[in-house]
Amino acid sequence: xxxxxxxxxxxxxxxxxxxxxxxxxxxxxxxxxxxxxxxxxxxxxxxxxxxxxxxxxxxxxxxxxxxxxxxxxxxxxxxxxxxxxxxxxxxxx
Numbered sequence: 001x002x003x004x005x006x007x008x009x010x011x012x013x014x015x016x017x018x019x020x021x022x023x024x025x026x027x028x029x030x031x032x033x034x035x036x037x038x039x040x041x042x043x044x045x046x047x048x049x050x051x052x053x054x055x056x057x058x059x060x061x062x063x064x065x066x067x068x069x070x071x072x073x074x075x076x077x078x079x080x081x082x083x084x085x086x087x088x089x090x091x092x093x
Contacts, residue, residue: 025031064071076082083089 023030027033061071065075
């Protein structure tokens with residue numbers, strides 16, 4: 001009788017430990033969720049870094065557009081296709 005109780009208790013303990021292990025790995029705040037959240041965080045950190053770099057570049061461009069006549073001319077020529085009054089345009093076919 002004692003042997004049967006010990007086996008039953010041991011079986012219940014093993015089942016409980018197995019269940020707790022599953023909860024730790026796959027539960028609401030388990031290791032799988034932690035791994036997903038780490039990947040999401042890494043993706044957001046990378047995205048924020050790219051946005052910061054883009055903001056710095058845009059800030060520099062804004063400053064140059066306000067203060068650098070040569071840059072203003074470059075933008076006008078490349079992005080807007082503008083030319084000076086005294087320039088001639090040659091189109092080759």
